[in-house]
Amino acid sequence: xxxxxxxxxxxxxKQSGLSQQAFCDQKSIRISTFGYWMRKVKALKNSSxxxxxxxxxxxxxxxxxMGDELSVSLKPGFDERLLLRMINALLS
Numbered sequence: 660x661x662x663x664x665x666x667x668x669x670x671x672x673k674q675s676g677l678s679q680q681a682f683c684d685q686k687s688i689r690i691s692t693f694g695y696w697m698r699k700v701k702a703l704k705n706s707s708x709x710x711x712x713x714x715x716x717x718x719x720x721x722x723x724x725m726g727d728e729l730s731v732s733l734k735p736g737f738d739e740r741l742l743l744r745m746i747n748a749l750l751s
Contacts, residue, residue: 662703665696
């Protein structure tokens with residue numbers, strides 16, 4: 660099972676209105692397996708806000724993303740010292 664597949668199962672469980680145990684019984688899923696995937700999803704959500712995702716566009720512009728809340732585009736010739744100060748400020 661993948662995290663995406665489990666997220667679909669989790670959405671189904673929430674929509675069902677059943678407790679986790681009742682849902683797992685109905686779907687023949689072990690509650691320990693359900694709990695394992697719940698922890699994986701939670702860890703992914705917690706860690707994704709701390710990741711800085713770097714992509715490079717076709718015009719050699721770099722885009723730094725930190726979760727869904729922050730995006731910084733860097734054009735050729737950007738000030739590296741300023742970038743380092745910004746990153747340090749975000750991490751502190």
